[in-house]
Structure formats: C-alpha cells, structure tokens
Amino acid sequence: MTKIDDLPIRDELRGKSPYGAPQLDVPVRLNTNENPYPLPEPLVLRIAERVTEAARQLNRYPDRDAVELRTELARYLTRTGGHEVTKDQVWAANGSNEVIQQLLQTFAGPGRTAIGFEPSYSMHALISRGTGTGWISGPRNEDFTIDVEAAVAAIAEQRPDVVFICSPNNPTGTAVEAGTVLALYEAAQAARADDRGALVVIDEAYGEFSHRPSLLPLIEGRPNLVVSRTMSKAFGAAGLRLGYLAADAAVVDAVQLVRLPYHLSSVTQATALAALEHTDTLLKYVEQLKTERDRLVDELRAMGCEVVASDANFVQFGLFDDAQATWQAILDHGVLVRDNGVPGWLRVTAGTPAENDAFLDAVRAVLKESKR
Ligand SMILES: *Cc1c(COP(=O)(O)O)cnc(C)c1O
Numbered sequence: 001m002t003k004i005d006d007l008p009i010r011d012e013l014r015g016k017s018p019y020g021a022p023q024l025d026v027p028v029r030l031n032t033n034e035n036p037y038p039l040p041e042p043l044v045l046r047i048a049e050r051v052t053e054a055a056r057q058l059n060r061y062p063d064r065d066a067v068e069l070r071t072e073l074a075r076y077l078t079r080t081g082g083h084e085v086t087k088d089q090v091w092a093a094n095g096s097n098e099v100i101q102q103l104l105q106t107f108a109g110p111g112r113t114a115i116g117f118e119p120s121y122s123m124h125a126l127i128s129r130g131t132g133t134g135w136i137s138g139p140r141n142e143d144f145t146i147d148v149e150a151a152v153a154a155i156a157e158q159r160p161d162v163v164f165i166c167s168p169n170n171p172t173g174t175a176v177e178a179g180t181v182l183a184l185y186e187a188a189q190a191a192r193a194d195d196r197g198a199l200v201v202i203d204e205a206y207g208e209f210s211h212r213p214s215l216l217p218l219i220e221g222r223p224n225l226v227v228s229r230t231m232s233k234a235f236g237a238a239g240l241r242l243g244y245l246a247a248d249a250a251v252v253d254a255v256q257l258v259r260l261p262y263h264l265s266s267v268t269q270a271t272a273l274a275a276l277e278h279t280d281t282l283l284k285y286v287e288q289l290k291t292e293r294d295r296l297v298d299e300l301r302a303m304g305c306e307v308v309a310s311d312a313n314f315v316q317f318g319l320f321d322d323a324q325a326t327w328q329a330i331l332d333h334g335v336l337v338r339d340n341g342v343p344g345w346l347r348v349t350a351g352t353p354a355e356n357d358a359f360l361d362a363v364r365a366v367l368k369e370s371k372r
Contacts, residue, residue, distance in 0.1 A: 012129060019126055024336055028351065028358045031338040033170065033206075033314050035236035036351040037285045043278040047271050054270040062266035066092050069269045072276045073244050077229075080208070080283075081216035081246070088249040089219070091256075092264060092272070096205055096230040096243025101127050103226065103245070105258040107162050107199040108133035114162035115154065117146050119171060119342045121203060124164045136160055144172040144308055144316075146180050152187040159191045159198075166203040168210050171340040171347045173310030175212050176202075182218070185225060199251075202227045206312035208234035208286050209293065216246060223248040233313060234286050235275055242272045289313050293350040299360050303367060308345075317363075318345040326366060333362035 005014055023029075039047075063069075070087040078084045093099045104127055108114050113134035116124045128135045136158050139150040146165070155163065163184055167176035181202060188198040204227050207214050219225050226247040232238040245251070275282070296315045300307045308316040320326040323346055327339040330346075335358055338347040348359055 010132075012132075016129075019123060024331070026331065026334050026336045028335040028355045030349040030351050030355060030359055031336045031347075032238075033233060033312070033349045034238050035233060035285065035289070035313070036349075036355060037236055037288075039236055039275070040278065040281055043274060043281070046277060047274040050270040050274045051267055054266040058266060060266075061262045062264060062269060064262050066264050066269055069264075069272055069276075070244075072273060074246075076276055076279060077216060077246055081214040081227075083214075083217040083220065085216070085219075085246050086249075088252060090244055090246050091252045092242060092244040093259070094241040094243070094264065094268065095232065096203070096228045096245075097123055097127065098241075098263070099228050099243045099245050099255075100124065100201070100203070101131060102255045102258055103199065103201060103228075104128060104131040104133050104162060106254050112161040113158065114164060115158060115160040116164040116166070117151060119144070119169075119340060120164070120166045121170045121205075122340075124166070124203070128162075133162070144169065144174045146176060146184075148180050148183050151180075151184055155184065155187040155198075156191050160188065161192070161198050163188045163198060163200045164203060165200065166205075167215060168204075168206045168311035170206065170312065171314070171338070171342060171345075172308050172316045173206075173312045173314060174308060175210050175311035176215070178215060178218060181215055181225075185218075185222060189224065197224045200225050204228065205230045205233055206314075208283065209290055209313045210311040212311065219247055223250055226251055231272060231275060235282050236285060237271075237275055240268065240271050240275070242268060289350050292353060292356055296348065296350055296356055296360070300363065303360075303364060305363070305367075314347050314349045316342070316345050316347050320344055320346070326370075329366040329369065330359075330362050333365055335359045335362040 070090045074085045074087045074090045110132040113136055114128045115136040115138045117138040117140050125135045138154045139147050141147045185200045188200055192198045202215050216227050226245050228245045230243040297307050300317045305317045306319045
C-alpha cells in the first residue's frame with residue numbers, strides 16, 4: 001500500500017499528521033469550542049429562503065468581492081466592536097482559517113517567518129507550515145498571559161514578518177490587554193523598519209465572549225494591524241465556514257492578490273447574510289454561554305481545581321499530575337473534553353446548562369476516585 005511518505009511531497013510535510021481533535025461518540029462533547037445551541041428555527045427558515053434565491057442563480061459565479069456580505073459584516077463590527085469600519089476594511093473567506101492562510105500567503109511564505117506565543121491556537125503554526133512560512137514559538141508567563149518583555153525581545157531578535165496575538169487565547173481563555181498589543185506592534189514595526197514593518201494579526205475568534213471590549217479600535221492609524229473574526233463560535237455557525245477580517249483597506253486589497261477567484265460560494269454568502277439578520281438573537285445565546293462559562297470557573301474552583309480566568313466560551317482547568325489520565329477518566333463518565341497538550345491542564349467548552357452539569361458531576365466523581 002502506498003503511504004504518504006512514498007509520495008513526492010514537500011520535505012517539511014514528511015512525517016506530520018493533520019490537525020484534528022479526536023471526535024468520539026459520547027453523550028456530552030465539550031471538546032471543540034462549538035456553540036451548543038442549534039440556530040433558532042426562524043433563522044433556519046430565513047437561510048432556506050436566501051439559499052433558494054441564490055440557487056436560482058447558481059449557473060453564475062458568486063459575487064467575487066462579496067460586497068453585500070462585507071457591508072453587513074462592517075455594520076456588525078461597527079455596532080459591536082467600538083470602532084467604525086467600512087466594507088473596504090473588511091474581507092471574508094471560508095472560515096478565519098482561510099483568512100489566516102490568505103494573510104500568510106500575502107505577507108509571509110517561503111523565506112519569511114511568523115511568531116506566536118504558545119500555548120496558543122495550533123493552526124497558526126500549521127497554516128504557517130502549509131504556506132512555507134518558518135514558525136517561531138514565542139514565550140508566555142506561567143499564568144498564560146503574554147510575557148511582554150520576553151515577547152518584545154523575541155520579536156527584536158527574530159524579526160518575524162507576521163506576529164500572531166490570540167485574544168482571548170485558545171486554549172487558555174486569556175484576554176490580551178491593548179497595551180500588550182501596542183507594545184508588540186511597535187516592536188514588530190521597529191524590528192523591520194527597513195522593510196515596511198511587519199503584519200500583526202489579532203485572532204479574535206472568541207471576541208464576543210470576552211469581558212473586555214474588542215481590540216478592533218487599535219486598527220485606526222495602524223495599517224499593519226489586522227483583527228480576524230469568525231462566525232464559527234459566537235454565531236453558532238461552525239458548519240457555515242465564514243471568517244472575516246478588519247484592517248486598513250490596503251490589507252484587503254493585498255489579500256486579493258492571493259485569494260482564489262470566486263472563493264466564497266453564493267450559498268455561503270446567502271447563509272451568512274441570513275445569520276447577520278439574526279444577530280441580536282444569536283448574541284443572546286452568547287450571553288447565556290458567558291454566564292455558564294463563569295459558572296464553570298466558579299464551580300471548578302470550588303472543587304479545588306486550578307482554573308485560568310477565561311474570556312472565551314471555554315475554560316482551561318487543572319492542575320493534574322497526568323492530564324491524559326484525567327481526560328480519560330472524565331471520558332469514562334461520558335464527557336469528552338480536550339487535552340491540548342498543555343502539561344497538567346485540560347480544556348472544557350461551555351455547553352448547555354445540562355451538559356455543564358454532566359461535566360461538573362464527572363469531574364467531581366473523578367476527583368473523589370483519585371483521592372481514594
Ligand atoms: C475556532 C478558532 C478559529 C475559527 O476558525 P474557523 O476557520 O473560522 O472556524 C480561529 N481562531 C481560533 C483561535 C479558534 O479557536
């Protein structure tokens with residue numbers, strides 16, 4: 001049988017495995033940061049309506065520039081992000097992973113590097129590899145905040161072309177302060193002052209769940225700063241595949257140099273537009289999830305667990321001598337959480353109140369068993 005490594009693939013892909021959380025068929029799955037609430041029925045019907053309309057014109061290519069969708073995304077950001085943006089400052093693609101890929105294709109690639117501060121979202125490193133971009137793993141403090149001094153030093157020394165700042169950070173839930181972003185931005189521009197600076201990408205996939213306002217206003221007057229967002233989490237539409245960015249209009253022009261023609265299907269555009277009509281309802285679910293997230297933090301702490309303060313729809317908890325064994329023990333009680341490979345820690349996604357109760361019961365039982 002032919003194996004991957006028998007094929008003439010790129011050297012840097014040899015022996016690597018694809019991204020993927022193990023998906024197991026258990027009653028309670030709290031491992032992929034999905035929104036537990038299905039889309040409300042009126043929205044489902046509106047999607048059917050808009051997709052029907054789009055289907056009548058599927059013989060034609062979609063709007064290549066997704067102007068209507070970018071206009072509505074700009075309106076949403078302006079309303080919720082604390083900063084006015086126009087459609088010219090917004091770009092959309094198939095998930096924020098594709099947004100990140102397009103950014104790396106445009107601003108990084110072979111001979112260039114990107115830095116992230118780990119533990120963080122592993123796709124930043126994986127998409128870097130996929131685009132031939134060298135990856136630099138930057139430091140964090142023990143409490144999982146970014147070690148600003150060390151980060152600035154790493155940027156000055158390594159002179160990366162792209163800097164990733166994930167806020168709130170996955171898998172730790174840690175929000176990043178505006179001052180930290182500004183310090184890293186300045187350092188990145190100074191390090192590459194001879195070369196028009198460096199791109200700084202704030203990944204705000206969980207922005208809507210944060211206690212703090214969006215970092216979006218920071219793009220003002222900073223043409224090398226990008227905020228990326230997604231409809232996969234807060235909008236409860238992971239299956240839709242719709243991510244977007246806000247930045248200087250020049251960044252939007254630049255990514256169009258690498259995007260595939262007609263990359264965003266008419267069906268995707270129609271579905272996303274329908275979802276944006278129901279923003280208020282969807283954001284009410286976000287409020288419920290924030291309450292549940294805070295309850296998870298409180299109850300885990302009451303059980304004696306260590307919990308990292310969370311601004312996302314998930315919680316990192318520990319500290320376990322053997323996180324993998326604890327992951328398995330929780331799974332044996334019918335609840336799937338995530339082991340992100342951060343030593344001693346596990347991550348649980350906030351689900352429905354009933355799912356969270358099942359999770360908390362499972363942890364309680366596991367802690368009791370381990371004391372015996
Ligand atoms: C889930 C997640 C995304 C979302 O990716 P999509 O491609 O939009 O589904 C992006 N960034 C981070 C940090 C995430 O956790």
